[in-house]
Amino acid sequence: VKKEATVIERLIRKLEHHEPLSDEEKRALETAPSRVDNYKRHDVIIAQGDRPSEVCLVLEGVVGRTKILANGGRQILGFEIAGDLADLHSLFLKGMDHGLEALASARIAKVPHKTVRNLMERYPRLALAFAWDMALDGAIQREWMASMGRRSAYEQTAHVLCELLVRLRAVGLAPDNQYDLHMTQDDLADAFGISAVHVNRMLQALRRDGLIELKASLALKILDIRGLKDAAGFEPAYLQ
Amino acid sequence: VPHFYFDAVLQGQAETDPVGVELADRAVARQEAVRAAAEMAKDRHLGENAQDITLEVREEDEHVATVRLSLRVEEPS
Numbered sequence: 593v594k595k596e597a598t599v600i601e602r603l604i605r606k607l608e609h610h611e612p613l614s615d616e617e618k619r620a621l622e623t624a625p626s627r628v629d630n631y632k633r634h635d636v637i638i639a640q641g642d643r644p645s646e647v648c649l650v651l652e653g654v655v656g657r658t659k660i661l662a663n664g665g666r667q668i669l670g671f672e673i674a675g676d677l678a679d680l681h682s683l684f685l686k687g688m689d690h691g692l693e694a695l696a697s698a699r700i701a702k703v704p705h706k707t708v709r710n711l712m713e714r715y716p717r718l719a720l721a722f723a724w725d726m727a728l729d730g731a732i733q734r735e736w737m738a739s740m741g742r743r744s745a746y747e748q749t750a751h752v753l754c755e756l757l758v759r760l761r762a763v764g765l766a767p768d769n770q771y772d773l774h775m776t777q778d779d780l781a782d783a784f785g786i787s788a789v790h791v792n793r794m795l796q797a798l799r800r801d802g803l804i805e806l807k808a809s810l811a812l813k814i815l816d817i818r819g820l821k822d823a824a825g826f827e828p829a830y831l832q
Numbered sequence: 833v834p835h836f837y838f839d840a841v842l843q844g845q846a847e848t849d850p851v852g853v854e855l856a857d858r859a860v861a862r863q864e865a866v867r868a869a870a871e872m873a874k875d876r877h878l879g880e881n882a883q884d885i886t887l888e889v890r891e892e893d894e895h896v897a898t899v900r901l902s903l904r905v906e907e908p909s
Contacts, residue, residue, distance in 0.1 A: 744875040777853055788853045789838045789868035789887075796851065 599651040599701070602675030602763040607721040609762065609832065617715050624711065626701040631694035633774070638679065640691040646702035648678040653698030654774060656783070659690045668783035670732060671695070671756065675763040680726055683708060696774030731830040740785050743825070748784055749794040750824035753804065757814055758828050772811035780810075798823070834891055836861040838868065841886040842876070858896050865889050865899040873901055 600622050604613060613621075628651065631637055638644050640660055648655075650672050657669040657678070669690055672678040678692055683705055712719035732755070739748040756773070760766035773780075777795075781788040798804045803820045805813040814820055837852040855861045865887045872885050889896040 745871060746875065786871050787864050787867040788855075789864045790871045792849065792851055792853055793838070793840065793847075793868070793872075796847075796849070 599649070599674060603649060603677070606675050606763060607718075607725065610721055610724040611717065613717060613721065617718050620711055620715060620718070624703055624707050626703045626707075628699060628701050631698045631700065633694055633696055635694045635698075637692040637694060637698070637700060638682075638688055640688055642688045642691070643686070644679065644682045644688065644705075646704050647680055647682060647708050648692060649701040649703060650674050650676045650678055651699040651701050654695045655698055655700070656693050656695045656779065657690050658693045658782075666782050667785065668695075668779060670729070670736065671783070673756075673759060673763070674765060677722070677725055680708075680722055681729075695779050728831070735830055736783075745784065745786050745790050745794050746797060747824050748786075749780075749791065750798060750803070750820050751826050752780075752783070753798070753812070753814065754817075754821055754824050754826040754828070755831065757817070758831050762831075769814040769817065770812070772808070775810050777810075834858075834861075836864075836896065837890050837892075838865060839888040839890070840872070841884075841888075842872070843883050858891070861889050861891070862897050862899070865897065869899050869901040873903055 604618055604621060607613065626649070629637075631653075637648060637655065640658070652674055655672040655676075655678050657672065659667045659669055661667065672692070678700075679688070682688060708722075712722060735751070735755070739751055743751060756771065757766055757769060760771050765771065777788040777791050780791045784791060795804075795806060798820070799806050801819070801823070803814070803816050803823060805815055807813065820826070833854040834857060835852050836855050836858075837849040839849050840847040853864070855864060869885050869887050876885075885901045887899045889899065
């Protein structure tokens with residue numbers, strides 16, 4: 593129970609980047625009924641086309657928003673980390689236009705749509721905080737589109753590593769600028785829309801340039817934040 | 833799962849791949865090398881003095897394929 597509380601605090605901390613919440617609003621979030629499911633790497637949490645009746649809050653691990661195409665390809669549209677409401681927009685969609693997949697083992701709290709709607713009706717400031725969260729998702733997606741269209745793979749890789757550092761730090765999860773993505777090169781390749789071979793080359797190039805240290809395959813430490821931001825052309829304003 | 837390495841030669845500079853990538857088989861490794869070479873060309877903004885991009889594919893120490901991509905810009909003299 594204590595562990596879950598910390599995670600709700602992460603969500604609260606994130607939402608409070610937008611606007612402080614009252615004690616009553618925080619309590620309402622903390623006591624909202626939910627059930628917790630555990631997933632292994634590559635488990636499908638929600639399939640494309642599903643009509644979920646719950647919202648997924650990531651407690652632990654990394655979740656990918658995934659689009660499966662008719663030609664068999666998979667595009668990862670975004671990464672959801674602890675404290676993220678991964679599919680808040682499912683409240684408004686008739687069916688999911690993409691799925692959610694565990695990219696590392698993940699713990700997910702599922703909150704019924706009805707509960708979320710009730711929270712939004714009772715506490716307008718929570719409704720605004722949720723709307724802000726969805727706007728933030730949109731900003732991240734726009735930045736990813738810009739990367740895919742107009743950044744080099746080197747800039748794109750540096751950009752995502754900067755973005756993850758800022759997002760993980762905002763919820764207290766990148767101590768000493770270190771974090772472990774627990775993902776494969778294939779996952780990054782599907783997120784960047786490039787080959788795994790090229791992803792591997794870009795990670796090695798960032799390492800050779802002294803910007804990152806790679807411990808295991810995707811456990812990394814950012815050695816030179818300024819340098820990594822410059823390499824990416826990273827402006828963190830879209831995350832605020 | 834077989835593990836393949838993709839050593840590159842770019843502008844005459846050799847870059848050994850210390851990590852490699854797990855791929856289903858040699859056919860997939862060749863396809864990936866072709867794709868990667870095209871991506872490298874896109875990223876490098878190759879100009880008039882473009883040199884070849886070469887990827888040497890190996891499975892551990894065994895040579896699997898060489899993929900070479902040339903891009904030439906020609907102008908009327």
